[in-house]
Each structure stands twice: as structure tokens, then as C-alpha cells.
Amino acid sequence: MTTTTAVPVAAPQQATEVSGIAASDPVRLSARGVHLAYDQRTVVHGVDLEIPPGRVTVIVGANGCGKSTLLRALARVLRPSRGRVELDGEDLQRLRPKDVAAVLGLLPQQPLAPEGITVADLVGRGRHPHQGAFRRWSAADTEAVSRALALTDLHDLAARRVEELSGGQRQRVWLAMMLAQDPRIMLLDEPTTYLDIAHQVDLLDLLADLNETSGTTVVMVLHELNLAARYADHLVVMHEGRVLREGAPADVLDAECVQAAFGLRASVVPDPVTGAPMVVPAGRRRGRVA
Numbered sequence: 531m532t533t534t535t536a537v538p539v540a541a542p543q544q545a546t547e548v549s550g551i552a553a554s555d556p557v558r559l560s561a562r563g564v565h566l567a568y569d570q571r572t573v574v575h576g577v578d579l580e581i582p583p584g585r586v587t588v589i590v591g592a593n594g595c596g597k598s599t600l601l602r603a604l605a606r607v608l609r610p611s612r613g614r615v616e617l618d619g620e621d622l623q624r625l626r627p628k629d630v631a632a633v634l635g636l637l638p639q640q641p642l643a644p645e646g647i648t649v650a651d652l653v654g655r656g657r658h659p660h661q662g663a664f665r666r667w668s669a670a671d672t673e674a675v676s677r678a679l680a681l682t683d684l685h686d687l688a689a690r691r692v693e694e695l696s697g698g699q700r701q702r703v704w705l706a707m708m709l710a711q712d713p714r715i716m717l718l719d720e721p722t723t724y725l726d727i728a729h730q731v732d733l734l735d736l737l738a739d740l741n742e743t744s745g746t747t748v749v750m751v752l753h754e755l756n757l758a759a760r761y762a763d764h765l766v767v768m769h770e771g772r773v774l775r776e777g778a779p780a781d782v783l784d785a786e787c788v789q790a791a792f793g794l795r796a797s798v799v800p801d802p803v804t805g806a807p808m809v810v811p812a813g814r815r816r817g818r819v820a
């Protein structure tokens with residue numbers, strides 16, 4: 531049977547508050563001395579991280595350094611073997627799943643859709659945390675789904691089966707599901723995978739707009755360093771299960787950091803469009819342009 535890891539855990543009742551915090555307050559998400567292990571193998575070693583509320587945080591690092599693992603812990607999917615993740619100072623593991631689902635949304639790296647589900651139905655599942663015990667569909671749900679489909683340019687595909695779509699279209703469906711869920715904190719694991727460069731920029735612009743207009747906190751793993759530097763307010767560079775450096779991209783991303791995190795010799799120059807740091811790999815080849 532296929533499962534959908536991105537679908538929030540069953541979440542009855544209108545749950546827009548975590549422990550009495552008003553819906554307009556920023557929600558603080560932090561990792562305190564978090565260790566994460568698969569079986570006996572620890573892959574994240576004592577990470578301390580404060581996610582700046584209402585800002586865009588981007589996590590980068592070499593393959594296998596623990597980015598997805600850390601993101602899953604921030605989303606309550608993985609339980610730390612030591613330390614804890616806190617939502618507004620409370621241990622995430624102790625909060626009720628429905629309270630967490632109303633505040634936190636996760637778009638995993640490789641989400642799986644239930645067989646045969648249509649685009650509209652999958653996006654509609656994003657509304658579960660907002661629905662009552664009997665999952666009564668409301669006008670607000672219809673409106674949220676319609677808005678999510680419009681923002682991701684998916685209205686024309688609403689009746690199609692998700693499995694018939696291209697990788698890029700499917701990625702947009704998962705994003706739409708999270709938009710319909712409308713969580714205060716969005717956690718996204720490589721959301722630009724499968725997208726061509728134009729759609730990558732579209733998606734990142736959409737998230738940046740959402741962050742600006744609604745104050746949604748965005749935390750995402752990106753593997754494209756230059757897009758990461760351009761869209762991050764706060765950049766977290768991981769290396770072998772630890773945070774190597776964090777801060778504003780301009781303060782963090784230099785040649786030494788790229789060498790330490792990726793083992794790559796590179797120049798870091800200002801991005802001609804935004805002035806953000808831009809990584810230009812040295813490589814061994816000088817190219818063919820005379």
C-alpha cells in the first residue's frame with residue numbers, strides 16, 4: 531500500500547492555536563541539542579538551531595549530511611534520540627499531532643500519493659487539520675483549495691490523476707497541498723527537484739511572496755547553492771550531521787565555507803542580479819570559450 535507522508539496526521543477540530551498562542555503571533559521552532567539516529571547509527575550530532583520566525587531559512591550541505599533527517603525532526607516525523615525540538619518552547623513530541631499539523635506543514639523529499647487520487651482530492655487533504663471530527667467540508671475549504679490550485683497554476687489539471695502527471699507537475703501538486711493546509715511554518719525538502727529553472731524560480735518566488743504577505747515561516751532544503759543564497763534570509767550550512775555555519779548568506783557563504791562543506795574549490799562573487807553571494811566552481815576544465 532502506498533502512503534502519503536506529507537498528509538497531516540488525522541486532525542479533528544478547529545486547531546489554530548498551540549498552547550494558547552494567538553494565531554497572529556509568530557511561532558518559534560527550535561532544535562536544542564538534537565541527536566538523530568537510524569537504528570543505532572547517529573547521523574545528526576547535537577544540533578542547536580533557532581528558526582527565525584516569519585523569515586526564510588534555507589538548509590544546504592553535501593549529500594547525506596543530514597539535511598532531510600533534521601527537517602523530518604523539525605516536522606515531528608522523527609523523534610530525537612537526545613535533545614528536543616521545541617515549538618514555542620514546548621517539546622514537539624509532547625504536543626498533540628493535530629495541534630502540530632495545524633501549525634507545521636512538511637513537504638518531504640519523495641512524497642508518495644495514494645493510488646488513483648486526483649489533483650483536487652490530494653490538495654484537499656491539506657485541509658484535514660482545519661476540519662472537524664467528521665471532516666465536514668466547508669466553504670472555507672473549497673476556497674483554500676481553489677486558491678492553492680490557482681497559485682500553483684494547476685486549475686486545468688484538477689481532475690487528473692496525480693500519477694499521470696510529470697515530476698514537475700506533481701511537485702506543484704504537493705506544494706498546492708501545503709498551501710491549502712496554510713500552516714504557519716512550512717518545511718520543504720528540496721521542493722525544486724524535477725522543476726526546470728523557470729519553474730524553480732517561480733516556486734521560490736511564490737514561497738517568498740507568501741512569506742512576505744502572510745508572514746509564513748519557510749524552512750527549506752535546497753541543493754542549488756546560488757538559489758539558496760538568493761532566497762534565504764537565514765542560511766544554515768550543514769556538514770556531517772552538524773551545523774557548520776549559519777547566518778545571512780553574505781556572512782556565511784565564502785570560498786572557505788564551500789570548501790569545508792562540499793570539498794569544492796570555488797570563487798564566491800556577487801550575484802549580478804541581487805548582489806547575493808554566487809558560487810562559481812573552479813573545476814578542472816577551463817571551458818571551450820576562447
Ligand SMILES: Nc1ncnc2c1ncn2[C@@H]1O[C@H](COP(=O)(O)OP(=O)(O)O)[C@@H](O)[C@H]1O
Nearest residue numbers: 568569573591592593594595596597598599600
Ligand atoms: N531511513 C533511513 N534509514 C537509515 N539511514 C538513513 C535513512 N535516511 C537517511 N539515512 C542516512 O542518514 C544520513 C543522512 O541522510 P539524509 O538526512 O537523507 O541526508 P541529506 O538529506 O543531507 O542528503 C545518510 O548517511 C543516510 O544514508
Ligand SMILES: [Mg+2]
Nearest residue numbers: 597598599639
Ligand atoms: Mg535529503
